[in-house]
Each structure stands twice: as C-alpha cells, then as structure tokens.
Amino acid sequence: MGLIGVFFFAVLGILAAATSRQLADEFKAWTPWLIKRCIRRAVRQLPESLRERFTEEWQSHINEIPGEVGKLFEALGYLRASWNMSRGLTGDMPYALTKRVFDIAFASSAIVVFLPLFAFVAVLMRLISDDPLIVVERRMGHKHETIRLLRFHTMTDGRVTPTGLYMRQSHLDGLPQLINVLQGEMSLIGPRPLRFSEFDLVDKRLPSLSRRTNVKPGIFGWAKMNGFGEEATTLEKLQREIEHDICYLDNRSFLLDLKILVTGIWNILFGRAPRTP
Amino acid sequence: MDKQPTLSPQTLKVLGALISCPSDELSGAEIGKRTKLASGTLYPILFRLEGAGWLQSRWEVEAPAALGRPRRRFYRITLEGAKNVQEVVRELTPAIGRLAWG
Numbered sequence: 001m002g003l004i005g006v007f008f009f010a011v012l013g014i015l016a017a018a019t020s021r022q023l024a025d026e027f028k029a030w031t032p033w034l035i036k037r038c039i040r041r042a043v044r045q046l047p048e049s050l051r052e053r054f055t056e057e058w059q060s061h062i063n064e065i066p067g068e069v070g071k072l073f074e075a076l077g078y079l080r081a082s083w084n085m086s087r088g089l090t091g092d093m094p095y096a097l098t099k100r101v102f103d104i105a106f107a108s109s110a111i112v113v114f115l116p117l118f119a120f121v122a123v124l125m126r127l128i129s130d131d132p133l134i135v136v137e138r139r140m141g142h143k144h145e146t147i148r149l150l151r152f153h154t155m156t157d158g159r160v161t162p163t164g165l166y167m168r169q170s171h172l173d174g175l176p177q178l179i180n181v182l183q184g185e186m187s188l189i190g191p192r193p194l195r196f197s198e199f200d201l202v203d204k205r206l207p208s209l210s211r212r213t214n215v216k217p218g219i220f221g222w223a224k225m226n227g228f229g230e231e232a233t234t235l236e237k238l239q240r241e242i243e244h245d246i247c248y249l250d251n252r253s254f255l256l257d258l259k260i261l262v263t264g265i266w267n268i269l270f271g272r273a274p275r276t277p
Numbered sequence: 278m279d280k281q282p283t284l285s286p287q288t289l290k291v292l293g294a295l296i297s298c299p300s301d302e303l304s305g306a307e308i309g310k311r312t313k314l315a316s317g318t319l320y321p322i323l324f325r326l327e328g329a330g331w332l333q334s335r336w337e338v339e340a341p342a343a344l345g346r347p348r349r350r351f352y353r354i355t356l357e358g359a360k361n362v363q364e365v366v367r368e369l370t371p372a373i374g375r376l377a378w379g
Contacts, residue, residue, distance in 0.1 A: 060347040080317030
C-alpha cells in the first residue's frame with residue numbers, strides 16, 4: 001500500500017511538473033499576441049489622429065518592462081489609460097469597463113467551479129445517447145449581430161429527453177452560456193437575447209427597441225427577475241418585457257447589476273426562476 | 278488650448294519628475310519609473326498636460342528600422358509649463374515668508 005502511494009504521488013508530481021512547464025511555455029508564446037490585442041483595443045478608443053502615435057509609444061514602453069507578466073499588466077493598463085483619455089476622466093473606472101471585468105472574472109471562476117459538473121453531464125449524456133452535447137441557437141445580440149447562444153442539448157425531434165428534463169428543471173442547460181459571456185457576446189446581466197422570430201413580432205422603428213439592442217444581452221436581467229424570462233408568445237408580452245428592459249437601462253449601475261445577479265442565482269437555487277435565455 | 282489642468286497629487290508628481298532636470302527629456306516609461314505611477318494613470322495625465330501646453334513631446338530621432346524597435350516618445354516641460362509650476366509653488370509657499378521679506 002505504502003509503495004503504491006509513493007508511486008502514485010511520484011507520477012502525480014511528474015504530471016504536475018510537466019503541465020506547469022507546458023502552461024508556462026504556452027503563456028510565453030501567447031503574451032506577445034495578447035499584448036498586441038490589448039494595445040490595438042486600447043487605441044481604438046482614442047480619436048483616429050492619435051492611434052498611430054500611441055500604438056508606437058506604448059509598444060516602445062512595453063519593450064522596457066521586464067517579464068512576461070509585467071508586460072501583460074502594463075498592456076492592460078493602456079486599456080484604462082485610453083479609456084480615461086477618451087473621456088477626460090481620471091480615477092474611477094467607468095461602468096462598462098467594470099462590468100466587463102466583472103463578467104470575465106465571474107464567468108471564468110464559475111466555469112472552473114462547474115468544470116467537474118460539465119464533465120459529469122458530458123459523460124452522462126454520452127452514455128445515454130449519441131446526441132450532440134451542446135446545441136447552438138442563433139439569437140440577436142449587441143447591435144443586431146447574430147450570436148451563437150450555447151446550451152446543453154435537451155431536446156430531440158421536439159421532445160425533451162429524460163436528462164434534458166432534469167437539466168431544464170435545474171437550469172443546468174444554460175451553463176454553457178458562461179462561455180458566451182467570456183467571448184464577450186453576452187454579459188451576465190442584460191436584456192434577454194431575443195429570438196429572431198420574436199424580433200419579427202415588433203415594430204423595428206420602436207426607439208426603445210434600438211436602445212435595447214445597444215447593449216449586450218445577458219443571462220440574468222431585470223425583466224427576467226420580474227417574470228419575463230421565457231420566450232414571448234404575444235406582442236403584448238414582448239412589449240411589456242421591453243418596457244422592463246428600458247427601465248433597467250435607465251437605472252443601470254453596478255449595484256443594480258449585483259442585485260439582479262444575486263436574485264437570479266437565488267431564484268435558480270430555490271426554484272422560482274424562469275428558464276435561462 | 279485646453280483648459281488648465283487640475284493639479285492632483287499624481288499630476289504634481291509627473292511635473293516634479295520633469296522639472297527636476299529641465300533639460301532632460303523623459304520617455305513615458307522613464308516617467309512611470311520615477312513617479313511609480315501606473316500607465317493607466319500616467320498617460321491620461323501626460324495627455325492632458327500636453328493638451329494644455331504645459332508639456333511637449335517628440336519622437337526619438339532615429340528611424341525604427343535602424344533602432345530595431347518602436348521609437349520612444351520623449352516628454353519635456355515647456356516654458357509656459359515651468360512658469361505655471363512656479364506660480365503654483367509660490368501659491369503654496371506660506372504667506373509668512375513673503376511678509377517677512379516685505
């Protein structure tokens with residue numbers, strides 16, 4: 001038994017060392033690319049006439065920072081710099097940036113936490129059937145862009161599968177949407193991503209509709225908290241939902257977002273939630 | 278010309294670094310090192326001070342191809358900037374000193 005234990009830990013140690021080595025190499029290979037992206041993104045917030053200057057200036061600044069991690073942090077600093085420069089603000093981070101940072105932090109940690117569950121569901125579904133694991137739904141995203149909403153497969157030929165039923169009831173089927181959040185197509189909090197069929201219902205000239213599509217759709221939302229989480233079947237329902245969305249947009253703040261998120265998670269845990277988008 | 282910049286402690290640090298050797302031109306990286314300000318704070322300050330005419334900046338002379346790296350941008354305090362800083366310093370000096378000198 002003792003020998004097996006030693007052997008086990010030795011193998012584990014070797015594996016861990018190999019993985020961390022691999023990760024370090026990956027990180028080294030990816031940082032230049034990440035830095036370039038950060039700078040490009042940062043200068044995009046500046047007026048056209050300044051972009052070339054700050055691209056070069058910041059690249060030369062980065063060159064003088066030692067270490068890959070330091071370089072990466074420096075590059076992230078430029079995002080904040082350009083934001084402040086474009087707004088003439090210094091000091092506190094603007095709402096949209098805070099929100100994006102929070103989205104990334106929350107979604108990535110949630111993915112890590114749920115990874116065993118992801119794996120378990122994947123194995124279970126594979127054992128039961130040959131259906132695809134994740135289905136993609138086309139929904140309307142930010143500024144009328146089509147987003148590919150991810151969710152676990154729960155239906156075959158219009159009928160809910162047994163595992164699907166469980167996942168729908170427990171809201172687990174929406175978990176892959178955390179990936180949508182990481183990709184930046186969605187946010188944790190925002191109006192529900194509309195189906196194109198729903199979008200066809202409403203009058204496209206409605207000014208409230210264009211305000212609604214001016215923000216990223218979200219997993220949790222004010223309208224959903226107030227009972228408008230499901231697909232709208234009638235125009236009247238949809239209009240009332242949009243009214244709620246506008247109410248959210250008028251009162252948007254980080255604190256309100258937190259409240260919506262906590263309530264949303266509470267409702268999922270204690271079973272009063274409408275389904276995920 | 279933009280409106281007068283507000284003189285936050287960070288802004289004063291940047292001006293301090295540039296004024297300590299007026300002939301000196303410093304790159305953003307160098308100013309960051311001396312003032313220990315993060316770039317997220319530093320560049321907006323440099324940008325505002327330059328906009329207000331307190332600083333001026335220029336590229337490193339050599340071509341990037343010759344340098345083998347992107348050019349640095351050097352910042353220098355202008356005459357007007359130096360005058361304004363002196364003004365600020367005078368305002369901050371206690372009035373007692375001035376009275377004593379008549």
